[in-house]
Amino acid sequence: MTAHSRSAPPVAPEDPLPPARVWMLRGARAAISIPALILTAAFVGYAGLARETGLTLAETLAMTGLVWALPSVVVLTGALSSGMGLLPAGIAVALASVRLMPMTMALMPLIKVPGKTRSWQLLIASHFVAVTAWVFAMKNLPDMPREGRLPFFVGFGSAVSGFVFCMTAVAYLLVERLPDVVAGALFLLTPVYFLCSLWGAARLNADKAAMVAGLALGPVFFLYLPGLDLLWTGLAGGTIAYLGTRLMRRGLS
Numbered sequence: 001m002t003a004h005s006r007s008a009p010p011v012a013p014e015d016p017l018p019p020a021r022v023w024m025l026r027g028a029r030a031a032i033s034i035p036a037l038i039l040t041a042a043f044v045g046y047a048g049l050a051r052e053t054g055l056t057l058a059e060t061l062a063m064t065g066l067v068w069a070l071p072s073v074v075v076l077t078g079a080l081s082s083g084m085g086l087l088p089a090g091i092a093v094a095l096a097s098v099r100l101m102p103m104t105m106a107l108m109p110l111i112k113v114p115g116k117t118r119s120w121q122l123l124i125a126s127h128f129v130a131v132t133a134w135v136f137a138m139k140n141l142p143d144m145p146r147e148g149r150l151p152f153f154v155g156f157g158s159a160v161s162g163f164v165f166c167m168t169a170v171a172y173l174l175v176e177r178l179p180d181v182v183a184g185a186l187f188l189l190t191p192v193y194f195l196c197s198l199w200g201a202a203r204l205n206a207d208k209a210a211m212v213a214g215l216a217l218g219p220v221f222f223l224y225l226p227g228l229d230l231l232w233t234g235l236a237g238g239t240i241a242y243l244g245t246r247l248m249r250r251g252l253s
Helices: 003-007 018-032 036-053 058-065 070-082 086-097 100-111 119-127 132-142 145-177 180-199 204-224 229-252
Strands: none
Touching: 018 145, 036 058, 036 070, 036 132, 036 145, 036 180, 058 070, 058 145, 070 086, 100 119, 100 132, 100 145, 119 145, 132 145, 180 204, 204 229
16 A cells, blocks of 8 residues: 555545446346346247247357347247348348337437446447336436446346346256247247336326337238338337327317
8 A cells, every 4th residue: 555545535435436346236136126037038938939940059049149139039030940041131130120229329328428438338238228128227227326327237237138148048958848838928928028118117198109009000010011010010100109199289288
């Protein structure tokens, strides 16, 4: 210990913030939650799908760890099982993942510390952006100090993805003992949870109106525009919700 460090004046206990590793541990601890368990159960169902389509354990885990977002993983699995080429499969996954771009754009300013956060740190955090992590972050991060948001989110995302990764491997090895009905039910837990989470996190009437419009229009576009049903459902439902809530505000004003 140097003389300078011995003579340094003590810092008031309320001034310093916990270091980044403490925030990361807090985020990892927060990952022990019902949403994470539901997501894990959905990936257990996906492990059965991957094995049925002929994917190896290494391929299943690579897709789980690198693609991460479950709908995109399912799209890629379906593309590979149908014999689709690498380029069309990549385009299909990109279209399925484009929904994450506005979510990432909304989250990055929330966790960024101006003048301190590096681009590579944001790139690491962006890998964990999926509905589960995004809903949790938008609900909890605004109440935290800005310096702790990024490590907390990275700790949360890495803990959830790491646990899901391990459980997917276990499920792949044991999936033959799992009834098909159970595997399918676990897989369907994800969209149900996503809908409930998004509804609970919605702060604007337009958000809830968009979900209601999407639920109503989804079956229609599925019947008449298969293959592009999700794209048109999101576009039409969001537009109707935006215009409808705007007209209602004008009528009340």
